[in-house]
Amino acid sequence: MKALATILLGTSILFSAGAAMAADLHGDVDVNADTIHLGDLFDALGPNQATIVIGQAPAPGHRITYDATVLDRIAAANGVDWKSTGNERVVVSRPSVDVTADQIQAAFTKALADAGAPAGMEVQLDNPGTVLRLPANSDSSIGFTNVNYDAARGRATGDLVIPAKGEPVIRQSFGARVAVMVTLPVLNRRVAPGETIAASDVEWTKVPRTRISGDVVTEARDLIGLTVRHGASPYQPVRTDEVRAPVVVTRGALVTMMLQSGNMTLTVQGRAQTEGGVNEIIRVTNTASNRTIDARVAGPDLVMVQPTAQAPIGQAPQGQFNAAATRTTRTALN
Structure with missing residues (x-):
């Protein structure tokens, strides 16, 4: 019996030792090195097994999968x-x-500014979907060298280096389109013709200077309180000829035609042949003489007659109306 007990005890020890040597498979794992080791996949390995290299680690930000067949192998x-x-x-x-x-893009913009490119520029990378991945805990500061700016072509080139100082881990050339930007007031919605533009309808946006012409509205005060002639696209530069003063004299309306000369004021009734807003020039027919002349809209159903040089229809005259002699004054209203 004593011999049998000794045999059973020895067998138990052998089984226990065998169970202790069986390896366990890890679950999903992160590695922060260039290689994958046996110890990254299995626990309870024998001496020196954990450090055995079994393959190349994935690139930073990537992963690889070992299935059952590969793990068995x-x-x-x-x-x-x-x-x-x-x-x-x-x-x-x-x-x-x-x-x-x-x-x-932000680092490239700063590098261009440091190199003397004009302020207020916008940089658009040629490859805007770029994502550069570095190993975890790396210095990800960005620097640029060999920066060049071609104002005539609106182009820039430069060499990115990461980190910004020291030995680069990444070095890559970049190209970009560069536009000098101008901030302009724009409509934030589609305003119907004749609808008065409110302050809440106006926002500021940046547009390339190359898209700006001399007839573009550059101040919010030149939009607020006006109306659009034929509708203007939201968030687009507004041309000065797209807006006008709200119509206060409609076509066909009876109006008071007034002419002031010194201390004398003459008025007659007229009929508007065209519509207009304050300070715009419209055509008005004297209902008594049936003569049609130009007049400046001064307010609702009120126009001022100008006896001297007349401005084009639909535009405000430059300067003040000049006083005229009595004979000229009467002639203008007749």
Whole structure:
């Protein structure tokens, strides 16, 4: 009996030792090195097994998957006491520090400004979807060297380096379109013809200077309180000829025609042949003489007659109306 007990005890010890040597498979794992080691996949390995290199790690920000077949092959090749059931898998991921296109663009813009490019410019990378990935805990500061700006072509080039100081981990050339921007008031909605533009209808936006002509509205005060003639597109530069003063004299309306000369004021009744807003020039027919002349809209159903040189229809005259002699004054209203 004593001999049998000794045999059973020895067998138990052997089984226990065998169970202790069986490896366990890890779950999904992150690695922060350039290589994957056996110890990244399995626990309870024998001496020196954990440091065995089994493959190249994925690039920062990427991952690879080991399925059951590959895991069985790795275990067998390296003497690991493990056998799959056919369903296991391990995903090995490599964390990263991401440098986005927006960060690159901001750094490029600063580098151009430091190199003497004009202020207020907007830089658009040729490859705006770029994402650069560095190993976790890396210095992701961005620098640019060999920066060149071609104002005539609106182009810029430069070499990105990461980190900004020291030995570069990443060096890559970039090109970009460069536009000098101007801030303009624009409509934030479609305003119907004749509808008065309110302050809440106006926002400011940046547009390339190359899209600006001399007839574009540059001040909000030149929009607020006016109306659009034929409708203007939202968030687009507004031309000066697209807006006008609100119509206060409609076509066909009876109006008071007034002419002032010194201390004398003469008025007659007229009929508007065209519509107009305050300070615009319209055509008005004297209902008594049936003569049609130009007059400046002064207010609702009120126009001022100008006895001297007349401005084009629909435009405000330059300067003040000149006083005229009595004979000229009467002639203008007759």
